[in-house]
Amino acid sequence: MSHLDPDLLVLIALGEQTPGPVEADHLQDCAACRDELAATREVADLGRHTEELRELPVPSEALWQRIAAQAFAPGTAGGGARVPAPVRPPGAGTPAGPSRSGGPAGRRAGRRYGRLWLAAVAVAALVLGVAGTVVVTRLATKDTTRVIASAELTPATAAAAGARGRVELVDTGQGLQLRLSVTGMPTPVGYYAVWLYDGDKNMIDVGSLGPAPLNVPTVAQDLDVFRIVDISAQRVGQQEHGQSMLRGTLTQ
Amino acid sequence: MPRLGADSDDDLAGRFRSGEDRALRELYQRYGAAILHLATAKLGNPADAQDVVQATFVAAWQGRAGYAPERGSLLGWLLGIARRKAVDAIRNRARGDRSTESVRRTSLAEPVQDTAADQVVDRLVVVDELARLPADQRRVLELAFYDNLTHHQIAAVTGFPLGTVKSHLRRGLARLRGRWEVDGVASGS
Numbered sequence: 051m052s053h054l055d056p057d058l059l060v061l062i063a064l065g066e067q068t069p070g071p072v073e074a075d076h077l078q079d080c081a082a083c084r085d086e087l088a089a090t091r092e093v094a095d096l097g098r099h100t101e102e103l104r105e106l107p108v109p110s111e112a113l114w115q116r117i118a119a120q121a122f123a124p125g126t127a128g129g130g131a132r133v134p135a136p137v138r139p140p141g142a143g144t145p146a147g148p149s150r151s152g153g154p155a156g157r158r159a160g161r162r163y164g165r166l167w168l169a170a171v172a173v174a175a176l177v178l179g180v181a182g183t184v185v186v187t188r189l190a191t192k193d194t195t196r197v198i199a200s201a202e203l204t205p206a207t208a209a210a211a212g213a214r215g216r217v218e219l220v221d222t223g224q225g226l227q228l229r230l231s232v233t234g235m236p237t238p239v240g241y242y243a244v245w246l247y248d249g250d251k252n253m254i255d256v257g258s259l260g261p262a263p264l265n266v267p268t269v270a271q272d273l274d275v276f277r278i279v280d281i282s283a284q285r286v287g288q289q290e291h292g293q294s295m296l297r298g299t300l301t302q
Numbered sequence: 303m304p305r306l307g308a309d310s311d312d313d314l315a316g317r318f319r320s321g322e323d324r325a326l327r328e329l330y331q332r333y334g335a336a337i338l339h340l341a342t343a344k345l346g347n348p349a350d351a352q353d354v355v356q357a358t359f360v361a362a363w364q365g366r367a368g369y370a371p372e373r374g375s376l377l378g379w380l381l382g383i384a385r386r387k388a389v390d391a392i393r394n395r396a397r398g399d400r401s402t403e404s405v406r407r408t409s410l411a412e413p414v415q416d417t418a419a420d421q422v423v424d425r426l427v428v429v430d431e432l433a434r435l436p437a438d439q440r441r442v443l444e445l446a447f448y449d450n451l452t453h454h455q456i457a458a459v460t461g462f463p464l465g466t467v468k469s470h471l472r473r474g475l476a477r478l479r480g481r482w483e484v485d486g487v488a489s490g491s
Binding site for chain 2: 056057060061063064066089090093094096097098099100101103104106107108109113114116117118120121122195196197216231
């Protein structure tokens with residue numbers, strides 16, 4: 051007979067069917083089908099033992115700090131290959147010196163400087179036209195995308211007890227974005243929304259939780275004010291902030 | 303693991319190989335849990351396992367030029383490094399350090415046998431590929447694997463025609479097998 055029907059072979063490998071007399075005879079004689087069945091069985095068996103591997107505990111931030119300290123240490127084989135610093139526009143003045151880089155004032159100055167530079171890029175793009183835009187965009191995504199703040203997200207309610215997440219505030223060179231990764235969230239009744247919160251009265255809806263990065267509205271870009279990232283469960287049609295699920299505070 | 307906000311492996315591999323710091327961070331976020339799981343399975347105690355994770359990512363960063371995408375995935379490559387680092391750690395532990403602390407820690411949980419740890423590698427590779435399958439294929443396989451449903455039951459649960467269920471099972475398993483043959487232990491990674 052011809053080889054085993056591939057669909058039947060899969061069902062046999064999964065243990066759902068047993069080979070009939072004809073199939074058994076064929077398997078006896080045909081090494082190719084025997085090997086195919088054995089390999090498919092093994093993969094199916096591996097697959098059956100993966101359920102608990104889907105939500106593995108995320109290793110700690112402290113462990114990452116150890117890795118980064120060793121990998122990026124200056125003077126080692128691993129160090130040296132750093133992310134290139136942003137290209138400085140002509141006439142933007144001297145960048146913030148070491149004495150200004152420490153405190154909050156220094157950080158604010160740094161951000162102002164960053165915005166000046168972004169404005170310069172935008173103007174350059176307008177002046178150069180379409181071809182210029184392509185070049186500037188590539189420069190921006192390759193050289194200046196950087197994480198300016200991040201936060202670990204922890205459960206804000208018992209309903210999210212098994213959930214964890216991380217958010218990074220990223221300067222893309224064309225605006226700020228939130229990039230989120232979340233594990234262990236319960237299936238939502240409606241959907242999950244992402245908010246920036248000033249800890250007081252103002253919450254700004256940044257978008258819905260999903261695979262795409264979220265653009266941060268200009269009004270929420272002041273890190274000294276909107277430092278709290280909140281993921282809420284929203285009912286369909288609910289305009290106001292719903293039930294907080296995960297929360298974290300951005301640090302630079 | 304979910305891949306919210308993740309780039310494709312190809313994109314990450316390119317940025318990693320060109321030495322972008324952030325790519326190492328992303329690699330750690332994406333695969334740190336899998337490497338820690340393998341290291342814990344091999345070493346038995348959390349402190350040694352974390353040391354192996356650290357050694358793995360540092361070695362990966364230092365040897366990033368040696369990663370060849372055509373020979374396997376980033377995860378498969380990292381798992382290969384982690385297995386070697388775990389073997390080094392076990393040798394070091396056996397060789398010299400007989401301090402009370404080390405003996406005590408070791409006796410807390412014996413490292414699993416190598417064959418069992420190899421199976422951990424294979425399962426990590428398979429579950430990573432499972433997460434990359436088209437959603438319908440993945441759903442059908444999860445119902446077969448985890449809920450032990452027959453293809454008739456899967457058709458009833460999903461509303462897919464029987465033929466579709468069978469073809470999802472066949473194609474999905476073929477994808478898992480292909481990845482396993484490239485990145486699994488038998489490949490010598």
